[in-house]
Amino acid sequence: MPRTPVGFAGLDPEAVRLGKRLKEAREYVGITQGEAAAHLKVRRSAISEMEAGKRGVGALEIKSLASLYERPTSWFTGEVEPPVPEDVSFLARTVSKLSENDRGELANFAEFLRSRSKAVKNV
Structure with a gap:
């Protein structure tokens, strides 16, 4: 049985929310996608895909990006808002x-x- 797409353009809404938070945090601290990619040791397109909600983000990647973007990991997952x-x-x-x-x-x-x-x- 074919799976019904979820969210916008078949993307998981949670992945899209996470991607928006990643992009917002990256832009706020003034880091380019290329710099974030170098930090994670991935291609720049991987950062673009994460921010678009098209690529999953592993726990270690979130932890590393949270450190780079100066945010708690829970902010990216939506567990808590900045206090x-x-x-x-x-x-x-x-x-x-x-x-x-x-x-x-x-x-x-x-x-x-x-x-x-x-x-x-x-x-």
């Missing part, structure tokens, strides 16, 4: 690349902003 707003996630990723001294300065500035915000609310 913080995207702009805060961006700031955290950016701050993690600063020196310890610069992070301390940024923490002081954040504390200043927080105290200023509290003072404005109390007026």
Whole structure:
């Protein structure tokens, strides 16, 4: 008995959702398909097929891409959404690349902003 295609153009809807998340994360961190392919040691077309939902993505590939794209693996599988707003996630990723001294300065500035915000609310 022939199998009935699922989803758009016969693609599995879960594979399509995963592919969209992979593409979104890759583009957000500014990595090309070629760079992602080199990281996984696959052809660039394999990344294109993953992002289109046409190729399965193994657990080790998801883990490797999650590290490259700076996202938890559960975000790709849809198990959880990022626990913080995207702009805060961006700031955290950016701050993690600063020196310890610069992070301390940024923490002081954040504390200043927080105290200023509290003072404005109390007026």
